Amino acid sequence: MNFLFAWRYFKSKKSTNAINIIAWVSVVAVVVGTASLIVVLSVFNGFEDLVKSLYATFYTELKIVPAEGKLLQLTPEQEASMARIPGIKAWSKVVEEKALLQNGEAQTIVYLKGVDSQYTEVTTMADYVKVGEFNLGTAEQPRAILGVGVESALGLWSDRELLPVTAYLPKRGAGINVSDPMSALIAENLRTAGAFAVQQEFDNKYVLTNLDFLKRLLSLEPDEYGGVEIALQPRADEKDITESLEKLLGKNYTVLSRYQQNQGLYSVMQMEKWVIYILLSLILVVAAFTMIGSLTMLVLEKQKDIQVLKAMGASSGRIQGIFISEGFLLAGIGAGVGMALALLICWAQQKFELIKLEGGSFVINHYPVKLMWPDFLLVSATVVLVAFLASWLPARKAAASNMELG
Template sequence: MNFLFAWRYFKSKKSTNAINIIAWVSVSAVIVGTASLIVVLSVFNGFEDLVKSLYATFYTDIKVVPASGKVMKLSGSQLKAIAGIPGVASWSQVMEEKALLKNGEASTIAYLKGVDSNYTSVTTVADQVFAGKFATGDADKPFAVLGVGIENALGLWSDRTLLPLTAYLPRRGAGMNAVDPMQSLSAENLYTSGSFAIQQDFDNKYVITNLPFMRRMLNLAPDEFGALEISIDKGADEEEVRRVIAGLLGNKFSVLTRYQQNQGLYSIMQMEKWVIYGVLSLILVVAAFTMIGSLTMLVLEKRKDIQVLKAMGATNGRVQSIFISEGFLLAAIGAIAGTILAFIICWAQVKYKLVALEGGTFVIDYYPVKFHPRDFLLVFGTVIVVSFLASWFPAKKGAMEPVQLRS
């Protein structure tokens, strides 16, 4: 019944056109606010998914690292137990260390990452080869796959270079020689087989080679390595698998999910999303002020109706509910229209790429979009709260309107 009254008040002709104009202004503000929130949050979702997919190429589902230090050991029985955990698809031993790479006069600092033969089973880095092929060689003749940023810094073509690079790594257990610092480093030749292009954070930082070469360079034992990278089956519960592995290995190891490996990045992305949400919600605050004005004028317009309703037995609560319902009606019209507008804008962006990314150096050339149901719930919840607060004060004023009896 409340919404029936609200609907009649909304569509009925008012004595002053300003009331209708202000009502439609408030509806328009809700439309703009709703559409803006949905579109921007959807764009953030698109970028978040894109970044996660790029990082998922390099970072595995789960990673086991030593709780302290850089080197770890796992027995054959422990590795077998990990492989037998439900949800674990494959694992790979890796070791990475910062190295100096030289190509003639050109040199750069990079992270040299040694991987075993299972590495292509736990990541998709091999699918991102930009030039040449993904080949890491063996301990006797090591090959390297360079990030394209490292390739550019060294001034070479990784798939065409005949002469090897020289790799310098810190010698394990050797102290710093102040007279000749190079005596504290191990140096060996490293041939290039190709380059990969994933994302600048990786392209400008990593060079991938084989694990036996890294063990020899760092003077590690045959069963020592830096981390165990694990892929899980599709549909497996990542957190549950992590918990089981952590319980199996104990507190000498840290077991990290992909989110925990990049917690800083994901936290910043979520913070940016919430900040944008807060800023764009100000549009709905503007809508709230116009809604207050519209409903206040409507209360003044419907004084006689209020008195008639009270004379017929309507309580103050009933009258207040009617005008609160009027506010919800204005908000609902704006929210539905704004949602439809957001769908149209996002559909056009995906289909026609209306807004392009400048520069031409990113992996895509347009702003990505992805809808999440929780964003719609968040926006609708915000609209409901704003409309309720905006309706409360005018509705309260209408409910307190005194009944005047005429003789």
């Protein structure tokens, strides 16, 4: 009943055109606010997915790390038990250490990461090798795959067999000798096999090499590793597998999800999304002010109607409900059109890549978009809240009106 009155008031001819104009201005403001929120949140979702996919290239779904220190022990018996856990596809044992790489006069600090032959089963890093090949060599003849940023810093072509680079790593257990600092380091030559390009964070600081070679340099025991990176089967239950691994390995091991391995990144992305939402919601606040003006003028326009309804027995709550419904009607029309417009814009961007990213150094050349239904629910809830707050004051004024019929 309330919406029936609200609809008739919306359609009816007003004595002053300004009332209609302000009403339509408020609808347009809601259209712009709703469309802007959904489009920008969808673009943010697209970038978030892109970043996560790039991080997923380097970080596996699960990773076993030591609860304390830098090294853990993984025995053949533990590996056999891991193999019996349903849902685990493969795992790769890794060791990571900071090192100095030198090529002639050029040198740079990198993270030298030793990986085993299963590494290509748990990550897609081999697909991102831009020059050369994914070849780790052996413990005696190790090869290195450089990030393109490292390759540039060293001033070499990693796919060409010229001179090896020299890797300097700290000796295990060696103290710092002030008179001879180099005595605390161990050096060995590395032949380069290729270069990968994933994203700047990895490209500028990571070098992949043979696991056994790095373990030999660091004087590690046969069952000592820096961590174990695990890939899961499609649709595997990550939580159940994590609990099984924690039960199997005990308290000296920690099992990290991909989110936990990059908790800082994901937290920042979520915070950015909420900041964007709050800032764009200010457009709806503007719509609220125009809606207050429109409804206030409508209340003044319909004073006689209000008194007739009261004379017929309508309660103050009924009168208030009619004008709150009018606010919801204005906001609903604006939100519906805004969502339809947002869908059209996002579809056009996905289909025709209308808006390009400037510069040629990005993984993609256009703004990515990804529509998600929680965004529609969030925007809808925001519009409903704004409509209620904007219509409550005029509706209360209408309900409190005590003018008598002349």
